[in-house]
Amino acid sequence: MKSYSEITGRYLKQNKKRTILTIVGIILAISLFSGIGNLFFSMRDGLVTNERKNKGNYEVKYFGVNKDKVNKLSNNFEIKDYGVSKDNNFFILKDDKNKENKSAMDNKAKIINLDFYDNSMLNNVMTINMKEGRKPKAADEIILEKRAKTKFGKKVGDYIEANNIDPEVLVKSLKVDSKITTQSNLQKLKSNEVKKYKIVGYYEKKVSQTSDLYEARGYLDKNSMKKDDNYSFYANLKEKKNKVDIGKKVGSTVGLSENKKIGGDPEIIFNDAVLRLMAEGNDTLLNKDTMSVFIFIATLIIVCTVAVIYNAFNISVAERINQFGVLRSIGATPGKIRKLVFKEAFIMSIIAIPIGIISGYLGIYTTIKLMSNSKRFVFEGLKIGFYKEVILICIVLTLITIILSVLGPAIKASKVSPIDAIRNSSNLKKEKIRRRKGRLIKLIFGIEGAVAYKNIRRNNKRFIITVFSLMISLIMFIIITSMTKMTDEVTKQLISSAPFDAVIQTKESMDEKFISEIKSKDDIKKVYTPKIRRALVYLEKDILNEKYYEKINKDMPKSEKIKGKDYVCLDQVTYSAYDKSSFEEVKNNLADGKIDTKALNNNGVLLINRNEVSKKNGGRVVADITKYKVGDKIRIPRTKDKFYSEMEGNKKLDLKGEFKQGVEKGDFIELTIVGILNKDIFNISAAHDSIGLVFSDKCFEKNFGKLPIDSVAINYKNEKAGEKYSGYFEEKAEELQGSYMDLHSLNDQMDSIQKQISVFMYGFIAIITIIGMVNIINTITIGLLLRKSEFATLTAIGMTKSQLNKMVMLEGLLHGIFTSIFGSIISYILYNFLLKQSFNFINFDIKFPIDVFITGILGVIAITLLASIIPLRRLKKMSIVENIRAKE
Structure with missing residues (x-):
């Protein structure tokens, strides 16, 4: 032997099982770092790719x-690639001479917002989802958004003629009257210049909307660009860092600034959605949050893994205390002893790091690959990459973990005196004597339990770390399983409470012909056409139920003095107009009164009065918000604007001011309550702390005007019917700028997504649990090694092998019991906290998941028992005489 360091290699070979167990612990930690790291970076790149598809493949826009x-920008050294467009060219479609068989809506003036794109914009910068035809290649060719096909009545290959409109004049006109497109005076805005374009295709617009403004894309020939026209320049930058600063610098070379504006828009606009994901955006909030999550997960893995490696090296040191003593006695310095331990650690690290990195990558890659065939794959389109950043992170974090783990045992080994080391008594001398009675444990498990409890608490730090790693597993299992179960329960209750199986919601009105067409379909049981709007109502203060507000720990609405009376304003009140089928369905929810069609048509109304709300301090309250009874009168003031606008983009109306003025004038619509309902089954999103009013179609039209049918609920005879008609209704909904939702299909999709997320979460839990299990094996093993003489003494004074075995098994069991107690308490607190947060949007009774808690507790106890059985083999090999001598 030429050097002390040669002992390290021999020891590792001699103790293969111990070496393999330690390497496995390190590999588990590295595989977690690698798997989570590669998933994190792959998701980031996937999100960046999606944002580039949705918002545009550019980083800065000039x-x-x-x-x-x-020309100057395109030749700038910092620009990687670019695209040029000429935006916001407005045209009014020239009158169609063939007006026969067209509705009033089809004959409204139609405005085209035409953006001209160069080749790069059409094929690289902007993602255009072509549904029919091809992209434009000439200046007189255009593509239109898909909905224009039915509205314009034009096919691919047809021509359209349009008059140019000054965009500034149009914007000013729209500010004055947002409905100007429905009026004939729009014709005054157009110029005499007529443009003729050939339609070469139709594309799917990213966000559908209902308006008389139609989007189109044309071809921009850069060679024919006009000198004085304004263009938009979309660019990606070469540099990977400091993109915002470089983007501003590039803009300044042509006199552009982020602070200067043209028509309200800055001259330099950054694609924040993309840059934020690349950690290059102006807003670093997301970057900080993401980094915080990553640091938390990394810290959690390090803490759990440090315990494994720390215990493993403690065992290694304890087993070789006498060897270190011999080395010290023949001249080895404390520094050389420390080097031996560190060398041992780094040899195992060199073996574990590449295996761990590859294992983590293959694990996450295989998982994503296997799950990609699932319905509604949550990571659809995600490609798992292998990143050099992850390799670097794994190496750094592993070295930190190794150093933290080995530092203690290395120092301990170097401080051992030769005499104590040879006698193997140094470890025992270091432990402080603590009086731990453990009376309850002794009462339950006997003397073996009391001794086992004192043993596991001898090294409190090791005990805490081991229990902590197992607690993490238990808490994650209980919380994830409980919340998944709660979501399933809520989804099932939601679907079962809804009287319909599917719903079509549109922005355009559905005519009676379409409704009749739906009703005529086979396998359709019922069709409902409830019409719902939101407004507010002024009620006299005395009519409010004070006990309701006391129960929910909430202040009553502030009252206002109007004409000598105290009034309160309730906002977000639903005003619903039901058809005959809808009234038949709500009969089951009638708490008082009756559904009398004649009375309802004669200014009768159904009141939705019962509310289910969450209290601030937790729990739910089911109570009536008002004291109204059947036969009472509700007075609604007559106002110009009756409801909140359903259209996006319209300014919010000051309904409160209008309603207050109506009350002051004393001009009311007087309604008689003919029935009281428990809930509004057709309006899931109804406010839970306000009332609702249900009218007949006739009564609603008489008092408030006719409402368009923008929602149709369908009840199928069976689930197969839903599958049969889903394609048909989806297509129809798309034509009407709406959406089709099948509740059963939605439930299946949510279930699939939950299962996919669970695979990742339970995989993480499994690895942390294995780490905890290895911790227990190592903890009990180190205890056996350090207490050989104690076991020998106990055996010598009469303790049987079975009692010793029981004592060792109880050490593992007590780890499980303490983990279960503390883990269950923390899980219960977290579960209740999350449940209270969910009360804001969950309106159903949730059963406490006692079965999840029991399963988790029993699982932890079983794992700890299993972990304690493995080291029992060492007891069989112990010699009473030799171990007692070690103490002498």
Whole structure:
């Protein structure tokens, strides 16, 4: 032997099982770092790719640049690639001479917002989802959004003629009257210049909307760009860092600034959605949050893994205390002893790091690959990459973990005196004597339990770390399983409470012909056409139920003095108009009164009065918000604007001011309550702390005007019917700028997504649990090694082998019991906290998941018992005489 360091290699070979167990612990930690790291970076890249598809494949946009500036920017060294567009060219479609068989809606003026794109914009910068035809290749060719096909009545290959409109004049006109497109005076805005374009295709717009403004894309020939026209320049930058600063610098070379504006838009606009994901955006909040999550997960893995490796090296040191003593006695310095231990650690690290990195990558890659065939794959389109950053992170974190783990045992080994080391008594001398009675444990498990409890608490740090790693597993299992179960329960209750199986919601009105067409279909049981709007109501203060507000620990609405009376305003009140089928369905929810069609048509109304709300301090309250009874009168003031606008983009109406003025004038619509309902089954999103009013179609039209049918609920005879008609209804809904939702299909999709997320979460739990299990094996093993003389003494004074075995098994069991107690308490607190947070949007009774808690507790106890059985083999090999001598 030429050097002390040669002992390290021999020891590792001699103790293969111990070496393999330690390496497995390190591999588990590295595989977690690698798997989570590769998933994190792959998801980031996937999100960046999706954002580039949705928002545009660019990082910075230079707005309002002329031809000269476009040329300068395109030749800038910092620009990687670019695209040029000429945006916001408005045209009014020339009158169609063939107006026969067209509805009033089809004959409304139609405005085209035409953006001209160069080749790069059409094929690289902007993602255009072509549904029919091809992209434009000439200046007189355009593509239109898909809904324009039915509205314009034009096919691919047809031509359209349109008059140019000054965009500034149009914007000003729209600010004055948002409905100007429905009026004939829009014709005054157009110029005499007529443009003729050939339609070469139709594309799917990313966000559908209902308006008389239709989007189109044309071809921009850069060679024919006009000198004085303004263009938009979309660019990606070469540099990977400091993109915002470089983008501003590039803009400044052509006189552009982020602080200067053209028509309300800055001259330099960054694609924040993309840059934020790349950690390059102006807003670093997301970056900090993401980093915090990553640091938390990394810290959690390090803490759990440090315990495994720390215990493993403690065992290694304890087993070789006498060897270290011999080395010290023949001249080895404490520094050389420390080097031996560190060398041992780094040899195992060199073996474990590549295996762990590859294992983590293959694990996450295989998982994603296997799950990609699932319905509604939550990571659809995700490609798992192998990142050099992850390799570097794994190496750094592993070295930190190894150093933290080995530092203690290395120092301990170097401080051992030769005499104590040879006698193997140094470890025992280090432990402080603590009086731990453990009376309850002794009462339950006997003397073996009392001794086992004192043993596991001898090294309190080791005990805490081991229990902590198992607690993490237990808490994660209980919380994830409980919340998954709660979501399933809520989804099932939601579906079962809804009287329909599917719903079509549109932004355009559905006519009676379409409704009749739906009703005529086979396998359709019932069709409902409830019409719902939101407004508010002024009620006299005395009519409110004070006990309701006391129960929910909430202040009553502030009252206002109007004409000598105290009034309160309730906002977000639903005003619903039901058809005959809808009234038949709500009969089951009638708490008082009756559904009398004649009375309802004669200013009768059904009141939705019962509310289910969550208290601030937890729990649910089911109570009536008002004291109204059947036969009472409700007075609604007559106002110009009756409801909140359903259209996006319209300014919010000051209904409160209008309703208050109506009350002051004393001009009311007087309604008689003919029945009281428990809940509004057709309006899942109804406010849980307000009332609802249900009218007949006739009564609603008489008092408030006719409402368009924008929602149809369908009840199928069986689930197969839903599958049969889903394609048909989806297509129809798309034509009407709406959506089709099948509740059963939605439930299946949510279930599939939950299962996919559970695979990742339970996989993480499994690895942390294995780490905890290895911790227990190592903890009990180190205890056996350090207490050989104690076991020998106990055996010598009469303790049987079975009692010794029981004592060792109880050490493992007590780890499980303490983990179960503390883990269950923390899980219960977290579960209740999450449940209270969910009360804001969950309106169903949730059963406490006692079965999940029991399963988790029994699982932990079983795992700890199993972990304690493995080290029992060492007891069989112990010699009473030799172990007692070690103490002498």
